[in-house]
Amino acid sequence: MTEKTSHATVDDVAQLAGVSTATVSRCLNSPDRVVAATREKVMAAVRALNYTPNFGARALASKRTGIIGAVVPTLENAVFAHGVDAFERSLPQGKFSLLVASSGYDAAREKHQIEALVARGADGLLLVGFERDPAIYDWLAVRKVPYVLAWSSGDQHPFAGFDNRAGIAAMMRMVLALGHRNIAMISGMTEGNDRARDRLEGARAALEAEGLAFRGVIEVAYGLEGGAAAFGDLMQDRSITAVICGNDVLAAGALRAARRMGLRVPEDVTITGFDDIDIAEITFPELTTVRVPHTRMGEEAARLLQDLIAGKAGGSVLLPTEVVTRGTHAPPVDSVRFGRV
Amino acid sequence: MTEKTSHATVDDVAQLAGVSTATVSRCLNSPDRVVAATREKVMAAVRALNYTPNFGARALASKRTGIIGAVVPTLENAVFAHGVDAFERSLPQGKFSLLVASSGYDAAREKHQIEALVARGADGLLLVGFERDPAIYDWLAVRKVPYVLAWSSGDQHPFAGFDNRAGIAAMMRMVLALGHRNIAMISGMTEGNDRARDRLEGARAALEAEGLAFRGVIEVAYGLEGGAAAFGDLMQDRSITAVICGNDVLAAGALRAARRMGLRVPEDVTITGFDDIDIAEITFPELTTVRVPHTRMGEEAARLLQDLIAGKAGGSVLLPTEVVTRGTHAPPVDSVRFGRV
DNA sequence: TTGTAGGCGTTATCAG
DNA sequence: CTGATAACGCCTACAA
Numbered sequence: 001m002t003e004k005t006s007h008a009t010v011d012d013v014a015q016l017a018g019v020s021t022a023t024v025s026r027c028l029n030s031p032d033r034v035v036a037a038t039r040e041k042v043m044a045a046v047r048a049l050n051y052t053p054n055f056g057a058r059a060l061a062s063k064r065t066g067i068i069g070a071v072v073p074t075l076e077n078a079v080f081a082h083g084v085d086a087f088e089r090s091l092p093q094g095k096f097s098l099l100v101a102s103s104g105y106d107a108a109r110e111k112h113q114i115e116a117l118v119a120r121g122a123d124g125l126l127l128v129g130f131e132r133d134p135a136i137y138d139w140l141a142v143r144k145v146p147y148v149l150a151w152s153s154g155d156q157h158p159f160a161g162f163d164n165r166a167g168i169a170a171m172m173r174m175v176l177a178l179g180h181r182n183i184a185m186i187s188g189m190t191e192g193n194d195r196a197r198d199r200l201e202g203a204r205a206a207l208e209a210e211g212l213a214f215r216g217v218i219e220v221a222y223g224l225e226g227g228a229a230a231f232g233d234l235m236q237d238r239s240i241t242a243v244i245c246g247n248d249v250l251a252a253g254a255l256r257a258a259r260r261m262g263l264r265v266p267e268d269v270t271i272t273g274f275d276d277i278d279i280a281e282i283t284f285p286e287l288t289t290v291r292v293p294h295t296r297m298g299e300e301a302a303r304l305l306q307d308l309i310a311g312k313a314g315g316s317v318l319l320p321t322e323v324v325t326r327g328t329h330a331p332p333v334d335s336v337r338f339g340r341v
Numbered sequence: 342m343t344e345k346t347s348h349a350t351v352d353d354v355a356q357l358a359g360v361s362t363a364t365v366s367r368c369l370n371s372p373d374r375v376v377a378a379t380r381e382k383v384m385a386a387v388r389a390l391n392y393t394p395n396f397g398a399r400a401l402a403s404k405r406t407g408i409i410g411a412v413v414p415t416l417e418n419a420v421f422a423h424g425v426d427a428f429e430r431s432l433p434q435g436k437f438s439l440l441v442a443s444s445g446y447d448a449a450r451e452k453h454q455i456e457a458l459v460a461r462g463a464d465g466l467l468l469v470g471f472e473r474d475p476a477i478y479d480w481l482a483v484r485k486v487p488y489v490l491a492w493s494s495g496d497q498h499p500f501a502g503f504d505n506r507a508g509i510a511a512m513m514r515m516v517l518a519l520g521h522r523n524i525a526m527i528s529g530m531t532e533g534n535d536r537a538r539d540r541l542e543g544a545r546a547a548l549e550a551e552g553l554a555f556r557g558v559i560e561v562a563y564g565l566e567g568g569a570a571a572f573g574d575l576m577q578d579r580s581i582t583a584v585i586c587g588n589d590v591l592a593a594g595a596l597r598a599a600r601r602m603g604l605r606v607p608e609d610v611t612i613t614g615f616d617d618i619d620i621a622e623i624t625f626p627e628l629t630t631v632r633v634p635h636t637r638m639g640e641e642a643a644r645l646l647q648d649l650i651a652g653k654a655g656g657s658v659l660l661p662t663e664v665v666t667r668g669t670h671a672p673p674v675d676s677v678r679f680g681r682v
Numbered sequence: 683t684t685g686t687a688g689g690c691g692t693t694a695t696c697a698g
Numbered sequence: 699c700t701g702a703t704a705a706c707g708c709c710t711a712c713a714a
Contacts, residue, residue: 007484009691020701025693035699055406055462057691059397060706067408067440067461074426081422085415088443093453097461099408099438102429112434120408120438121396224622252623259625281565282593284600284625350707361685366709376683398707401690685714691706698701 008049017045028053059121068305069099069117070126071110077222078277079247079294080128083150086298087126096123096306105222107192111136118145124309126301130154131194146308150301152194153318158308160301160317164195165202167290167321171272172206172244174323179331180242180270183207184216186230186254188246199246199274215240220250227253228260231271235261241269241332248273248280248289255283255328266330276324285327293319349390358386369394400462409646410440410458411467412451418563419618420588420635421469424491427639428467437464437647446563448533452477459486465650467642471495472535487649491642493535494659499649501642501658505536506543508631508662512613513547513585515664520672521583521611524548525557527571527595528587540587540615556581561591568594569601572612576602582610582673589614589621589630596624596669607671617665626668634660 010021017024019038026034027042034042045051059065068091072080088098099117103110114136117125125140125147137157140147149159175183185203188196200217207214216234220226227250234243235258245251251273258265265271265285273280273289280287300317307314351362358365360379367375368383375383386392400406411428413421429439440458444451455477458466466481466488478498481488490500516524526544529537541558548555557575561567568591575584576599586592592614599606606612606626614621614630621628641658648655 010693011691021692022694022701022703023699026700029693033699038700052460054401054691055460056397056400056402056404056708057706058693060395060401060708061397061691061693063397063693063706065396065461069438075416075422075429076426078419078422081416081419084441085417085443088416088441089445094457094460097410097440097442097457100425100429100441101438102426104430116435116438119393119396120406224619249619256623278565278590279620279623282597282620282623351709352707362708363686363710364684367684370709374683379684395707397692398690399709401692402707402709404690404709683714686712688709688711690709693704693706695704696702698699 007054008051009054010051012049013042013045013051016049017042064123065121066096067099067120067122068096068124068126068309069101069114069120069122071101071103071113071117072128073105074102074222075100077249078279079151079275079292082277082294083298083301084126086295087302088298090299090302091306105189105193107132114140118143124148124305126150126305128152129194130157130159131192131197146305148301148305148308150297152198153316154194158304158314158316160297160304160319162292162297162319162321164198165205167292168199168202168244168246168274169206170321170323171274171290172203174325175242175244175270175272175329176206176210176212178242178270178329181212181332182215182237182239183212183242183244184234184237184240185214185218185244186227186234186246186250187217187219188250189219189221196246203244222247222249224249224253224256227251228257230254231257232261235263235269242329243269243271245271245273248275248277248287251287251289251328252279252283255287266328267333270329270332272329280324280326283328288326288329289324291322291324293321348395349392350395351392353390354383354386354392357390358383405464406462407437408440408461408463409437409465409467409650410442410455410461410463412442412444412454412458413469414446415443416441418590419620420492420616420633423618423635424639424642425467427636428643429639431640431643432647446530446534448473455481459484465489465646467491467646469493470535471498471500472533472538487646489642489646489649491638493539494657499645499655499657501638501645501660503633503638503660503662505539506546508633509540509543509585509587509615510547511662511664512615512631513544515666516583516585516611516613516670517547517551517553519583519611519670522553522673523556523578523580524553524583524585525575525578525581526555526559526585526587527568527575527591528558528560529591530560530562537587544585563588563590565590565594565597568592569598571595572598573602576604576610583670584610584612586612586614589616589618589628592628592630592669593620593624596628607669608674611670611673613670621665621667624669629667629670630665632663632665634662 101113231254276291442454572595617632
């Protein structure tokens with residue numbers, strides 16, 4: 001009861017347990033290298049003193065922090081919130097903690113965040129997508145900070161992701177198979193965003209494979225409003241029968257705009273999304289979209305990054321995507337749309 | 342080009358700049374305490390050597406890490422994802438970083454997470470709600486770790502939150518004013534969750550103030566499915582004309598169930614939510630709900646916590662809630678419902 | 683305004 | 699298996 005107000009240190013524990021500080025340290029870090037009997041004594045002292053190792057000292061001496069950093073555009077996007085959540089849950093309790101930062105889809109800000117996380121001693125990093133200033137990759141290499149890229153795939157860096165091009169191409173082929181020929185797309189902003197760009201180009205490629213071209217393409221910032229506004233603009237051209245959206249939120253916005261414009265979905269126009277987040281099941285009709293295994297991706301990324309941190313070279317993980325057919329797609333019915341029944 | 346592979350230290354910088362390590366340290370931490378001329382030299386050396394302070398050493402010597410911890414139930418709940426995102430964005434760039442952990446609505450796990458974050462050197466904590474083992478608060482006090490509670494309000498601890506009871510009571514009064522008398526509620530799990538409990542009790546209190554009682558109350562785990570299932574059960578009693586939901590996701594689930602059951606909303610039944618997250622504008626009809634300033638709350642929590650960390654005793658912040666009337670509410674029309682037109 | 687020097691609490695090497 | 703002891707890199711009185 002006459003303890004100091006400051007915290008107990010290894011020395012206190014060592015003294016109380018009647019051993020050296022080295023032994024205390026071993027008990028905490030590699031218990032198997034200590035005989036059970038001494039270990040008991042030490043742990044008892046640890047409990048008695050309510051001892052907790054000092055983080056700074058530990059980091060300084062061991063050159064490791066047990067902190068993993070993640071930089072995502074924003075947690076407001078459910079895709080990242082879910083992925084980060086799964087990633088964090090997959091980290092061994094007590095062994096690693098997750099430092100998160102958001103870039104707001106801003107490349108310069110992302111760079112700062114990455115530097116900040118490394119400065120905070122991050123042992124490894126989770127980043128979104130491949131596209132960024134090469135200097136960042138160089139810097140990470142010099143600093144020897146392992147990293148895993150997610151929500152995308154490529155061959156320059158370790159990743160746990162999926163093929164955005166292939167995913168949306170499958171959706172486009174489904175729409176084409178339905179008979180649609182006048183197709184438009186609402187894409188997320190592609191600048192500095194390889195996910196958005198790959199989706200746009202993947203869709204375009206699938207379209208061109210049929211000798212067709214988009215009747216319209218609009219890039220908008222992430223959000224319900226953007227999707228709604230773009231849909232309104234696109235529909236100036238009433239020959240369009242299908243609108244492919246770069247993500248579910250854009251699609252939900254388009255859907256709402258359609259309803260307000262008095263257009264029926266899918267009778268008058270087909271709308272498709274990408275990601276298959278929760279809202280895809282809440283819209284009416286429910287959204288036809290491309291499912292991405294966000295949770296699984298977060299888990300795989302965590303596993304992969306831990307391997308890299310441990311020095312085991314782990315290969316990348318390419319996850320599958322899948323077209324989920326719900327209620328917002330149907331064959332085009334031009335005759336009805338034009339009142340030429 | 343003949344540099345060591347290891348990183349530059351203060352000593353290297355001091356030497357190159359021709360000053361002492363103390364001056365280098367000052368340049369980095371309190372630049373105003375150094376003459377511009379020397380500062381220039383030092384910063385030049387810093388850049389030349391690509392110097393970054395060692396995190397562990399800095400933490401050890403200064404007893405501060407610049408890391409703030411946050412423990413939330415899950416980022417899959419948009420409410421927490423948005424709040425955490427706003428909180429993180431409000432932290433001064435480079436000065437603080439955010440360590441996040443999720444408890445999965447599990448009290449024991451939350452306790453571990455809190456301990457883990459403190460062990461990782463968190464300078465302060467953001468926690469959700471008031472209800473938790475008092476021992477945790479004691480421990481935090483002993484460790485002198487400042488914290489801010491959010492998404493709730495009370496008078497025992499500093500918080501940036503709102504009054505769940507008052508928020509839902511206002512909604513209940515609105516529903517009562519519409520003429521509803523046979524009302525039921527779908528609540529989130531109340532055990533260990535003061536937000537859910539306050540909402541349930543706030544609604545009950547408002548109901549009883551009118552001399553009425555719930556026609557049914559079901560507690561379900563967070564999720565669309567839970568809301569849908571509960572709605573189905575509740576509607577066994579066809580006299581019920583309004584279902585108050587503890588949050589928007591539950592309400593969205595109820596709405597979907599209603600549609601599948603062939604019930605019209607709001608003609609046949611009124612459904613209300615709480616939180617006003619994005620999905621409230623995506624459902625059809627759009628959801629009548631209680632708006633909570635999640636973003637503002639995150640910002641205020643960040644401000645408050647920084648004050649506490651800086652030693653300035655900041656008062657709590659009680660944010661207002663507001664009933665948002667959209668499309669899922671209407672007066673009861675019993676005669677129609679019972680076919681007694 | 684700047685320099686000196688001691689200490690922060692652990693880990694890890696190296697004997698014993 | 700355990701004990702000394704030397705780093706680890708920075709901050710911060712204190713002194714000049």
